[in-house]
Amino acid sequence: MGGNRRGRRKGTQCKIITILLIIIITSVLVTGCRDTSSDIKSIIADEQQKSEEVEERKHIRIGILVGPYADMISQIIAPALISKGYTIETIIFTEWDATNMALTDGNIDLNLFQHSHFLNNFKSGHDAELSAVAEVPTASMVLLSERFETLGDIEPGSSIALPSDATNLARALRILREADIISLDNNTDISRVTLDDIDDNPKELEFNLVDGFEFYSEQIAGSDAVVISGGRAYASGINLSDALYSEVLREGYMIVAVVRTEDLARQYVSDIMDIIHSDEFRQAIEDEDSPFSGFQRPNYFYR
Numbered sequence: 001m002g003g004n005r006r007g008r009r010k011g012t013q014c015k016i017i018t019i020l021l022i023i024i025i026t027s028v029l030v031t032g033c034r035d036t037s038s039d040i041k042s043i044i045a046d047e048q049q050k051s052e053e054v055e056e057r058k059h060i061r062i063g064i065l066v067g068p069y070a071d072m073i074s075q076i077i078a079p080a081l082i083s084k085g086y087t088i089e090t091i092i093f094t095e096w097d098a099t100n101m102a103l104t105d106g107n108i109d110l111n112l113f114q115h116s117h118f119l120n121n122f123k124s125g126h127d128a129e130l131s132a133v134a135e136v137p138t139a140s141m142v143l144l145s146e147r148f149e150t151l152g153d154i155e156p157g158s159s160i161a162l163p164s165d166a167t168n169l170a171r172a173l174r175i176l177r178e179a180d181i182i183s184l185d186n187n188t189d190i191s192r193v194t195l196d197d198i199d200d201n202p203k204e205l206e207f208n209l210v211d212g213f214e215f216y217s218e219q220i221a222g223s224d225a226v227v228i229s230g231g232r233a234y235a236s237g238i239n240l241s242d243a244l245y246s247e248v249l250r251e252g253y254m255i256v257a258v259v260r261t262e263d264l265a266r267q268y269v270s271d272i273m274d275i276i277h278s279d280e281f282r283q284a285i286e287d288e289d290s291p292f293s294g295f296q297r298p299n300y301f302y303r
Contacts, residue, residue: 057109057266057268058086058268059086059087059088059089060081060087060088060089060109060110060268061089061090061091061107061108061109061110062078062088062090062091062108062109062110062111062112063090063091063093063099063102063103063108063110063111063113064090064091064092064099064111065092065093065094065096065099065113066092067113067231067235068139068231068234068235068291068292068295069112069136069255070090070092071291072112072136072137073090073112074090076275076281076284076285077112077275077281078090080275080280080281081268081271081272081275084271086268086271091107091108096113096114096118096122099111099113099114100119100122100128100130100258101126103130103258103259104128104130104260106260109260109263109268110258110259111257111258112136112256112258113255114255114256114258115138115252115253115254115255115256116252116254117252117253119132119256119258129261130258130259130260130261131258131259131260131261132257132258133256133257133258133259133264133269133272133273134257134272134273134277135254135255135256135298135299135300136254136255136256136257136276136298137255137285137292137295137296137297137298137301138230138254138255138295138296138298139229139231139233139234139240139294139295139296140230140240140246140247140248140249140295140296141168141175141228141229141230141247142228142230142240142244142245143160143175143176143179143225143226143227143243143244143245144216144220144225144226144227144228144233144238144242144243144244145220145224145225146220147224147225148224149244150244151179151180151181151244154181154203154205154225154244155203155224156203156204156205157203157204157205157206158205158206158224158225159205159206159207159208159222159223159224159225160176160205160206160208160224160225160227161207161208161209161210161219161220161222161225161226161227161228162207162208162210162226163209163210163211163212163219163227163229164209164210164211164212165212166192167191168212168229169193169194169195169209170190170191170192170193170194172227173193173194173195173197173198174190174193174247175227175245175247176227178245178247178248179244181203181205182198182199182200182201182202182205183199183200184197184198184199185198185199186199195207208223210223210226212228212229213232214232215232215235215236216228216232216233216236216237216238219232225244230246230247230295234291239291239293239294240294240295241294242294243294246294246296247296248296249296254296254298257272257273257276259272277300282301285297285301
């Protein structure tokens with residue numbers, strides 16, 4: 001009797017152990033299957049996302065504002081991207097901030113319209129993660145005349161039209177100082193100078209204030225010469241290489257191509273940088289018939 005009870009107890013213990021092992025093994029197998037299935041689904045989702053991202057980045061959306069840099073894209077940069085297998089969509093904006101917001105929000109992949117100082121101000125004001133990737137030739141402010149062919153030809157008592165808004169008036173006066181046409185009061189903030197700060201005007205020139213957003217023909221009307229923004233001169237069909245004098249742009253004022261910082265490692269960004277630094281791009285800019293031949297060139301053009 002005692003032996004039978006011990007036998008039954010051992011049998012019962014074996015059954016319990018067996019059941020526990022089966023439960024543990026089953027639990028491990030089920031858990032393992034679930035993890036594997038989840039991993040596979042995750043891998044597939046990741047690969048699909050990567051595939052979609054690669055495909056999306058072969059279609060580049062570029063934000064533009066009508067003007068010289070939109071033309072630079074359409075005439076030089078976009079054809080080069082197309083030759084690399086990209087399709088290009090240009091989206092027209094009318095406001096600078098809106099163009100940067102669209103880039104920040106992922107609605108476009110690139111823009112080309114602003115200098116670095118403007119970009120940095122926008123980034124700090126909007127907490128935007130944007131990066132400049134390349135400078136491009138830039139239309140600087142110029143002194144133009146239909147009457148005079150050189151600075152030395154400017155006669156005493158001649159009239160020069162200047163933009164009336166404070167920012168561009170100060171910039172125009174700095175250009176006249178650079179060209180040794182006038183001198184300015186050294187005690188005045190150079191970014192805020194006005195006509196009252198002209199210290200010396202040896203040719204006794206007359207200055208007419210005009211709307212700087214008008215086209216060349218309207219701005220120069222009634223004057224012998226005009227200081228005009230490069231963008232407005234370009235929009236008026238003027239080749240900037242015909243200028244009597246061109247502003248020397250300070251550091252940070254060259255126009256830059258801009259992308260989202262998170263996209264810096266993407267292939268399309270690398271391709272854009274390669275295009276802008278290519279010999280073909282340089283030749284397209286420097287061609288004597290190019291509308292961009294009179295633009296100030298970035299330092300890499302001279303290396």
